[in-house]
Amino acid sequence: MYRYGNVVTDKPANRAILASQRRRLEHESKLKAQRSRQEKKEQDGRGTRNNQSKSTFRSILPIILFLPLLSHFLTKSYTFGLSPYFLPPLRNYWNEFPLNPYKIQLRTFTPQELVLYDGSRDDRPVYLAIDGVVFDVSANRRIYGKGGSYNMMAGRDASRAFTTGCFETHLTHDTRGLNEAEQASLQHWKSFFMNHEKYHKIGYVLNPPLTDQDPIPEPCRVAEPDAGKDAGQHAPGEQAAKKGKHRPGPVQ
Incomplete structure (x- = not known):
């Protein structure tokens, strides 16, 4: 045995030193063996997990490939007809995501x-x-463009007309005095444009502030022709509502 570079002989006086050295060497050997076993176990575990992951992926890959084909066969759509419901929200989120290098730069408009x-x-x-x-509705210029049936809604914030259907006197952003149902209708139309697959949010408009001196628009009521005095009254946008809309307002 060596200690500090010198040979330690097996004399009775040195046996305690030799025993201590043997114990230390045995302990180091055990620790080295334990580390080796632990490393081997971790490597085996990683290999097993990798094999399991590959096996699982190979198992579900045919299903992933088959589902779009099944969807197209049943619905003529590769997403079971769900694209209009989840793709627009994802698109809107990505368009404004800070890390998106192609993030849309939202504009601020004056009226x-x-x-x-x-x-x-x-x-x-x-x-x-x-x-x-503000939304870009150029994809439906036939409706909102020049000569379109709802061209009066373009180039302005006509929030009140969206919920009341009064396309002559309610072409304003003033939504004061709307009841709960009308407020819900407004949010419906806002969500409609926000999640439409062809329309895109491009910014905001700085509407002029309203004061107590500004009168709230009068309710819009139009009596049906040739109807008695007790006949029901409706707003001009009701025909749009009868075509399946949640509330009176412009068609798609």
Whole structure:
């Protein structure tokens, strides 16, 4: 045995030192063996997990490939017809995600700037606003563009008309005095444009503030022709509602 570079002989006086050295060497050997076994066990575990992951992926891969084909066979859509429900929200989230290198730079419009996109010029997109949010509806220029049946909604925030259907006197952002159902209708239309697969949120409009001196728009009621005095009354947008809309308002 060696100690500090010197040979330690097996003399009775040195046996305690030799025993201590043997115990230390045995202990180090055991620790080294334990580490080796632990490392081997971890490697085996990683290999097993990798094999399990590969096996699981190989098992579900045919299902992943088969589902779109089944969807197309049943619904003529590769997503079981669910694209309009989950793709637009994902698109909206990604368009505004801070880490998206192609993130849409949302604009801020004044009413005077927004009116420039009322569909009167073919070389400009068509914008409309609801509840202060501006959407590009150029994909449906036939409806919102020049000569379209709802062109009066373009180039402005006509939130009140969306919920009341009064397309002459309620083309304003003033939503004061709307009841709970009408407020819900407004949110319905806002969600409709927000999640539409062809329309896109592009910014906000800075509507002028309203004061107590500004009168709340009068209710819009139009009596049905040739009806008695007790006949029901309705807003002009009710025909749109009868076509399946949640509330009176512009068609798609």
